[in-house]
Amino acid sequence: MGLDVKKIVAGTVGALGSGAAAALAVRTARFVPPKEAPRNPEPVDVDMDSLVSTFSSLIRCKTVSYYDHSLEDEAEFDKLVGMLPELYPHVYEACTLTRFDDRALLYKWPGRTQGNPAVLMAHYDVVPVDEEEWDHDPFCGEVIDGVLWGRGCLDTKATFNGVLFSANALIAQGFVPEHDVYFAFSGCEEVGGPGAKYIADWFAEQGVVPELVLDEGGAVVGDVFPGVTRRCGLIGIAEKGNMFVRLSAKSGGGHASAPKPNSPIAVLAEAVDAIETSPMPIKLSKPVAQMFDTLGRHATPVYRMLFANLDVFMPALDIICRKSGGNLNALMRTTIALTQMKGSAAPNVIPPVAEIVTNVRINPEDTVEDVLDYLEDTIDDPQVKVEMIEGWNPSPVSRTDCEGYERIARAVADTWTDCIVSPYVMVQYSDSRHYCDLSDRVYKFSAYDATSEELATIHGNNERIRLDALRSTIEFYTRLMRQC
Numbered sequence: 001m002g003l004d005v006k007k008i009v010a011g012t013v014g015a016l017g018s019g020a021a022a023a024l025a026v027r028t029a030r031f032v033p034p035k036e037a038p039r040n041p042e043p044v045d046v047d048m049d050s051l052v053s054t055f056s057s058l059i060r061c062k063t064v065s066y067y068d069h070s071l072e073d074e075a076e077f078d079k080l081v082g083m084l085p086e087l088y089p090h091v092y093e094a095c096t097l098t099r100f101d102d103r104a105l106l107y108k109w110p111g112r113t114q115g116n117p118a119v120l121m122a123h124y125d126v127v128p129v130d131e132e133e134w135d136h137d138p139f140c141g142e143v144i145d146g147v148l149w150g151r152g153c154l155d156t157k158a159t160f161n162g163v164l165f166s167a168n169a170l171i172a173q174g175f176v177p178e179h180d181v182y183f184a185f186s187g188c189e190e191v192g193g194p195g196a197k198y199i200a201d202w203f204a205e206q207g208v209v210p211e212l213v214l215d216e217g218g219a220v221v222g223d224v225f226p227g228v229t230r231r232c233g234l235i236g237i238a239e240k241g242n243m244f245v246r247l248s249a250k251s252g253g254g255h256a257s258a259p260k261p262n263s264p265i266a267v268l269a270e271a272v273d274a275i276e277t278s279p280m281p282i283k284l285s286k287p288v289a290q291m292f293d294t295l296g297r298h299a300t301p302v303y304r305m306l307f308a309n310l311d312v313f314m315p316a317l318d319i320i321c322r323k324s325g326g327n328l329n330a331l332m333r334t335t336i337a338l339t340q341m342k343g344s345a346a347p348n349v350i351p352p353v354a355e356i357v358t359n360v361r362i363n364p365e366d367t368v369e370d371v372l373d374y375l376e377d378t379i380d381d382p383q384v385k386v387e388m389i390e391g392w393n394p395s396p397v398s399r400t401d402c403e404g405y406e407r408i409a410r411a412v413a414d415t416w417t418d419c420i421v422s423p424y425v426m427v428q429y430s431d432s433r434h435y436c437d438l439s440d441r442v443y444k445f446s447a448y449d450a451t452s453e454e455l456a457t458i459h460g461n462n463e464r465i466r467l468d469a470l471r472s473t474i475e476f477y478t479r480l481m482r483q484c
């Protein structure tokens, strides 16, 4: 991709006077990580045979959600929910279960004292599979060379099981949490079902204000942050907003043998070109600033220089983001992906109307209105109609200066002792967005470690989880629950 970060950084430094360049060097020299206290995590015993057989049972249920609900097999969902009392018997002794519409389940594990409850979320539905493309049966739940295979292993049956398996073991040991712990699960998340919202609404009616809410999000990953080789435990403290926007242009239609100039497709092509050439501006959001300040200190010298002096290097960072695209760019700006196109129904007919659908992911510093204004201004063509199909603003940014965040951060650091724990902004959306009116302590962390290749299997082919990662999920939730 021809991205020479050293050259870009050197270019910026070269344009400065020697005094200013020296000041950058001083700030860079001071931009070092805080001293890490040695950690002595309390060990967690995990019965691996029981873990594998329990988890496999969940994977074998074909709980596939479809936008067309008639394709769903409700019996598979019933099978999974029906198995839970047998798989997690102690949970059913100590907790009460309330069922909500849209397959939502809410367990309450009463604590010793009232108030400050924790809400641990997951969803047990999965996306469809393209069976031909898998190396093994997507619903086999079998262990092959230390890896358990199946749709939902990462998204999110690992954490669904992680919550229930850990609680089950703790209850068996006689553990009672200090405060109430709720387990809030949905069964239609993958198609945007309202189950999680029903539960959040119920909390609001009851006046329950969570001390922390934890749902899927970041994970323990390596090679994601520029210039940092250590693994990072990324805890989402906000998520980007989402919009689907339709761009359309009309014509008089007609036969393709005698086309008039300015066909709707050509009009849209120009609009798209304008969007791609002038993306929305980069803006440093609070979670990303915190992430750069945490992880940047561990980076190689050239990136440390950049992250220590962001005020000077913003234009350089903009160039790097535009050239690299991908994750770094998604963290820094509202992105616009072109996802669907429609022309005429026949190859020899000029389309009376052509359309392009875009999926916009909104930076926490922007809003739905900002995006619509940007699209109108950038396209700047009255022939193009810009309409929002659906959309919502970015979530508010959750606090990191509180016990809720600290508990999660401690459980991450104690479980993956080599990793750097950092806040970040989730670029996808999750069920936990329904909780942001309820609490300013909503976090997004998928409790496992995974390689980029493994993460790419989410919603793709060959989804699987290493048994040691599955074990780490249990260690994490056990450590978290011990602090609840």
Ligand SMILES: [Zn+2]
Pocket (backbone or CB within 6 Å): 127, 155, 190, 459
């Ligand atoms: Zn998913």
